[in-house]
Amino acid sequence: MINKNLKVKLGKWELDNPIIPASGTFGYGYEFAQFYDINILGSFSMKGTTCEPRFGNPLPRIAECDNSMINSIGLQNPGIDAVINSEFKKLKKVYRKKVVANIAGTTIEEYVTIAKKLDKLPIVGIIEVNISCPNVKKGAMKFVSNPKHLSLLVKALKKSTKKPVFIKLSATVTDIVEMAMAAKNAGADGLSLINTMIGMRLDLHTGRPIIANKMGGYSGPAIKPIALRAIYLCKKATGLPIIGMGGVKDAYDVIEMMYAGANAVSVGAQNLVDPYACKKIIDDLPKVMKELKIEKLTDIIGKALKYE
Numbered sequence: 001m002i003n004k005n006l007k008v009k010l011g012k013w014e015l016d017n018p019i020i021p022a023s024g025t026f027g028y029g030y031e032f033a034q035f036y037d038i039n040i041l042g043s044f045s046m047k048g049t050t051c052e053p054r055f056g057n058p059l060p061r062i063a064e065c066d067n068s069m070i071n072s073i074g075l076q077n078p079g080i081d082a083v084i085n086s087e088f089k090k091l092k093k094v095y096r097k098k099v100v101a102n103i104a105g106t107t108i109e110e111y112v113t114i115a116k117k118l119d120k121l122p123i124v125g126i127i128e129v130n131i132s133c134p135n136v137k138k139g140a141m142k143f144v145s146n147p148k149h150l151s152l153l154v155k156a157l158k159k160s161t162k163k164p165v166f167i168k169l170s171a172t173v174t175d176i177v178e179m180a181m182a183a184k185n186a187g188a189d190g191l192s193l194i195n196t197m198i199g200m201r202l203d204l205h206t207g208r209p210i211i212a213n214k215m216g217g218y219s220g221p222a223i224k225p226i227a228l229r230a231i232y233l234c235k236k237a238t239g240l241p242i243i244g245m246g247g248v249k250d251a252y253d254v255i256e257m258m259y260a261g262a263n264a265v266s267v268g269a270q271n272l273v274d275p276y277a278c279k280k281i282i283d284d285l286p287k288v289m290k291e292l293k294i295e296k297l298t299d300i301i302g303k304a305l306k307y308e
Contacts, residue, residue, distance in 0.1 A: 002016050003017070003286060005286070005289070005295060005296045005297065006018070006282075006285055006286070006297055007297070007298070008042070008263055008264055008297055008298060008301075009241070009263065009298075010125075010126060010164070010166075010190060010241045010243065010263055010264055011164050011189055011190060011241050012164075013098070013125050013126065013164070015042035015043055015264060016040075016042055017040075017041075017042045017282055017285065017297075018042050018254065018258065018262075018263070018264040018265050018297060019041055019042045019254070019264075019265060019267060019278050019281055019282050019285075020041065020042050020043050020044055020045055020100060020243060020264050020265065020266045020267070021041065021044040021045065021266065021267055021268075021271055021278050022045055022245050022266035022267060022268035022271075023045035023046060023047060023048050023100070023102035023128065023130065023168075023266075024047055024048060024071075024073065024102075024268070025267075025268045025269065025271040025272055026044050026045070026046075026047075026271055027046075027047055028046050028047055028083065028087040028088075028090070028091055029044050029046065029091045029094075029095055029099065030087075030090045030091045030093070030094050030095065032271075032275060033094040033095070035275045035276055035279075036276065036279045038094065038095055039095060039096055039097060040279060040282055041097070041278060041282070042264055043097060043098060043099060043100050043125060043126075043264075044099060044100065045099070045100040045101075045102050045128055045192075045243075045266060046083070046087075046099050046100065046101055046102055047077055047102065048075050048077060048102045048103070048104045048130050049077050049079070049080050049083050049101070049102065049103055049104065049114065050075060050077060050079060050080070050103070050104050050105060050110070050114070051079065051080055051105060051110045051113055051114060052079050053077065053078050053079040053082065054074065054075050054076055054077055054079075055074075055076060056073050056074035056075065056076030057072050057073065057074030057076075057212060057213045058212040058213070059212060060210060060211060060212055061073050061074070061211060061212070061213075061216070062211075063201040063210040063211050063216070064201075065199065065201060065218070065220070065222070066222070067220055067221050067222045068199075068218060068219060068220030068221065068222040068223065068247075068269070069218075069219060069220050069269055069272070070199045070200070070201055070210075070211060070215075070216040070217065070218050070219075071196070071216050071217050071219070072211045072212070072213040072215070072216030072217065074213070075104050080103075080113075080114045080117055080118075081117075084117060084118075084121070088121070088123055091123070092123065097125075098122070098123055098124060098125030098126075099123055099124060099125060100125060100126045100127075100128045100166075100243070101118050101124045101126070101127050101128065101163075102128045102130055102168070103115065103118070103127060103128070103129060103130065104130040104131075108152060108153050108156050111129065111153060111156070111157060112156050112157060112160045115127055115157050115160045115161040115163070115165075116160050116161065118161065118163065119160070119161040119162060119163060124163055125163075125164075126163060126164045126165075126166050126189075126190070127157070127161060127163045127164070127165050127166070128166045128168055128192050128243070129153070129154075129157065129165060129166065129167050129168060130168045130195070131143035131144045131150065131153070131167065131168065131169070131170075144169065144170050144173060144179065145173045145174075145179070147178055147179055147181075147182035148182075150167070150179060150182045150183060150186070151182050151183075151185065151186040152186075153186075154167065154182075154183055154186035154187055154188050155186050155187060158186070158187040158188075164189035164190060165187075165188055165189050165190075166188065166189060166190040166191060166192050166241075166243060167180075167183040167188045167190075167191055167192065168191075168192035168193075168195055169183070169191060169192070169193055169194060169195065169230070169234075170194060170195045170197075171193075171194040171195075171197065171226050171227070171229075171230045171246075172197060172198055176193075176194075176230050176233065176234060177233050177234060177237045180233075180234040180237060180238050180240070181237055181238060183238075183240075184238045184240055188240065189240070189241070190240050190241035190242060190243065190263075191234055191238070191240050191241075191242045191243070192242070192243040192245065192266070193227065193230045193231050193234055193242055193243070193244060193245065193246070193262075194223070194226065194227045194230045194231075194245065194246045195217070196216075196217030196218055196219045196223075197217070197218040197219070197223055197226065198215055198216070198217065198218060199215065199216065199217075199218030200214065200215045200216075219246070219247070219268055219269045220247055220269045220270075221247040221249055221253075222247060223246045223247045224246055224247030224248070224253060224256075225247075226246065227244065227245065227246025227247060227257070228246075228256065228257065228260045230246075231244045231257060231260040231261045231262050232260040232261055232304055232305070234261070235260065235261025235262075235302055235305065236261070236305055236308075241263045241264075242261055242262050242263055242264075243262065243263070243264050243265070243266055244257035244258070244260065244261070244262025244263075244264070244265050244266065245257075245265065245266035245267075245268055246268075247269075248265055248266070248267045248268070248270065248281075249267075249270045249277070250280075250281060250284065251281050251284040251285045251287075251288040252288060253265075254281060254285065255288060255289075255292060255294070255300065258297060258300050258301050258303075259300055259302075259303045259304045260302070260304050261301065261302040261304070261305065262301070263301055267281065285297075
């Protein structure tokens with residue numbers, strides 16, 4: 001039974017609850033159906049998808065850290081046509097809701113091509129635009145740090161699709177609020193905050209970087225305070241709907257993200273630690289809400305901003 005007190009909205013799209021497994025940690029969804037009914041999720045963000053297939057970065061791609069991890073997968077994916085013709089067909093056998101379609105590219109034209117192919121698909125609820133992946137040498141970093149380039153991208157996407165467009169930003173830039181405002185002013189419907197930070201680990205026996213690509217995306221509970229700050233500042237500046245992410249491991253973290261201004265919350269690295277993580281969080285939310293005397297989740301979104 002759906003608990004109406006857990007319902008939230010991302011723009012006009014109503015979710016049964018705010019829990020969205022983050023892109024890159026949940027595949028194309030159906031892989032997790034062997035563990036539990038994935039229809040209990042608010043939604044999920046599919047693996048970052050590009051125009052053409054990508055084989056990703058060389059191995060090793062993963063390095064463990066204290067209370068965190070580093071990955072350098074490199075956007076390995078089968079390409080948008082294979083996702084539409086194969087991955088979505090598999091997903092529809094076990095999933096009846098809409099997905100957050102995470103897309104990536106190196107040029108505006110590549111992003112637009114993918115957006116046009118997703119535009120008429122009922123299974124897509126939101127297009128989440130990854131402009132901030134730290135794991136590709138030839139990537140979209142010009143969009144993540146340059147407000148003019150970001151503005152051009154958002155405007156092109158808004159002309160290419162009627163789907164809501166959410167821009168996924170990085171906290172590694174000088175001023176994330178400037179980038180958030182550029183996205184808003186260009187017509188973005190929402191934001192996803194934050195992508196992984198950038199980190200590095202070295203082998204103590206050789207001094208060699210553990211990851212073949214030397215550096216990668218740093219994620220896990222250690223980055224939560226950075227994510228909270230970014231969500232808070234961007235909510236205050238833009239007022240846009242936000243999918244918050246970064247270090248979420250339990251229902252308490254979800255509440256904290258929503259206090260900062262998140263309308264929904266993505267769970268990333270914790271899925272790799274525990275495939276049941278999102279189910280446990282959804283099960284725990286009503287108990288934590290009762291403990292904290294919260295009646296409806298919609299009542300607490302941006303609560304921290306009231307203390308300005």
